Amino acid sequence: MEKYETLKGKGLIFLFFLWFLWFINFSIRIVFSPILPLVEDEFSVSHGKASSIFIFLSAGYGIGVLISGFFSGKMGYKRSIIISLLLLSLVNFLIPFVYNFSLLYLFSFLLGFSVGIYLPAAIPLITEYYSEKQWGKAISIHDTGASVAIFATPLISIFLLKFFKWRDIFMVYGVFFFLCACIFYCVSTEVKISNPSKAMFKEIIKKRALWLMSILWVFAAGANLGIYSITPLYLIKELKMDIGFANTILAISRLGSIGVAVACGFIVDKFNLRFVIFIMVFITSMFTILLGIIGARYIAFILFFQAIFVTGFFPIGLVAIARIFERDIRSLATGIILALSILFGGGLFPYFLGISGDLLSFGLGIVILGVLVMLSSTLIFHIKELE
Template identity: 35%
Template sequence: MRLLPLFVFWWLWFLNFFTRSSLSPILPLIEDTLSLSHGEAGGLITSYSVGYAATMLIAGRFVSAWGYKRTVVAGITGIGIILIALQWAEHYVAFHVLSLLLGLASGAYMPSIVSIITETYDHPQWGKAIGLHDSAASVAIFLAPILIAFGVQFLPWKRILLLVGIACLILPLFFWKVSTEPTPKVSHLGSHYLNLFRRRPIWIMALLCILSSASYMGVYSMLPLYLIKERGMEYSFANNLFGISRVGGIAVQIFIGFLTDRYGYRRILMLSLLTTGLSTLSLSIAPTFSLLLIALFLQAALSLAFFPVALAAIARLTSPEERSMGIGAIISSGVIFGMGSAPLLLGIVADHFSFQTGILWMGILTTFSSFMARYLNQD
């Protein structure tokens, strides 16, 4: 397996996901500065998710015409420019607009990179390559709260994101040198989209992605608020605990790729959804700090297992010319209806009831969704 391309891809995905992951530990600061409700703060995540999903859908259909490498470079460069522009944002509307634009730039990456990875590596290595690549998300989730909590002691949080933005302008130069452009396929895009959505596995994967995204990034987005506002933790302690609890996900995302190649995506999808749902449920009902700590570590690690398996499953359920469209359609569904809607809904539920109530129902729904994985097939 060639390691240099995967190393560069890993860093691109790390920067992309670090930007997204940084929104969660920063959200309490924005909420206090702008005097926002929990629902209004969660709405910023929704704006990001709407932009992310829109680009995923568009890029999934047209990336083969635009060029896979060009799309990746445009997206990462766009993130850098927006993070620089964020330095002058002062009002709630400005944060909404920049969150939307940040989502638009970030969403260009995934439909393109999976096709580049499957072009670079042989079929038997897809699970391992995608799992190793996706471990960058785990590292970003682990480091973002810790680095933000540490960094704000010395710099304004906007300056921390400025440094990330500068890195986003530099790294695409290395990506362009080491990456390989997938061979373009001649296809009728409209008919392929229709054929794609006529197939039951695509709808099942979209629903599973929605619920898993809600339990993963949806809950992740609001956890700092939950720990600080509802569990009464101090800001730095909550974010350090929040970040450290993510460390188990790094090993899970690497290991899950090997399990997928060995046992098949159906079994591993079912297992990942079941454990994600149960651990999310336990996060809401933990009565003591010790049990809450255990639940945090379990939920953080287990909720990450779904996504490398899902990407490998989509790669196997679609033909090469459909792959970017399939990834764009399925992941964008998870982003807008799972990752995007969940923070808003959790915030609204918290304003009227509690965060615990919203997280409880999120865990129940995800647990029951695991049984749908058995209906996936290759037709």
């Protein structure tokens, strides 16, 4: 197929549509965070049990990205994304009818699984649609969908809660996912590659770079989604803030990260990739530690800067994955790394932070996470493929 050589005209329009798909995918993945205090109160469960929703979301996401990494190339990236969008529409229409907390675990898993199919198909699709010299910009612009979602989702929740119950928010998302599936079917072209062979799978899991990148992504995801997921509980239950005020702080704290994600796409080709990643992760760790020890008075300030630096890691991290792994294993590598990062960083970490909140305090758990993120930052210098 003919590749877009510049980010203009049809190439830019298509990229912004992919951007919206990633935005709405990421938004539904994190929407439980701003409404979690309401869910916790309605079902009368502890912080730890409420936070365990993120384990099932992440487990489903991890399995989804692994399956997509294995099969999306042969099935077709277009078809894989359409399946993801239709499944998301169905699950979102069903969640409002769940009145048993254990069933909410099941639907959280299905929600995560459906979201997980998307990215291992989207990143290779971008590298097929756009020339290599545009990868950094295209991937970074696409990835800002996550940054905008992290900023906008609490505000979307506050707005929708004025008109609907928390359950009905999922109905609204369901309509959008169905419309997106129809539009994507009409405007995209199918791209297929052969499935990774067993020998190729054995080869990739022996790559040291795969595991080093996975560890980096796990702790970056923990500092990003892990912190984000429990912040409303931390602000409302421990720091005694109002739910509307807490979600406003959460949203505003993510505003600056949008510009950083875009900027990273333009600096990634001008500076040493490993050094930029190290700086982003190390400074993230420092602000994460401060987040756990600072008082309510300065919490918004620390959240703002912590979000800026942790968000900058992800578009650069995706570019690093694209450069480390060859075309035929890129989707699989993306799937494995994302699966591990979301399962541990986006699932287990919020759960452990919730347990910390039940037993001692959220702040202590956040400080420990910050120290672990700091220790992981040096791993980037051991990835030879990025020299």
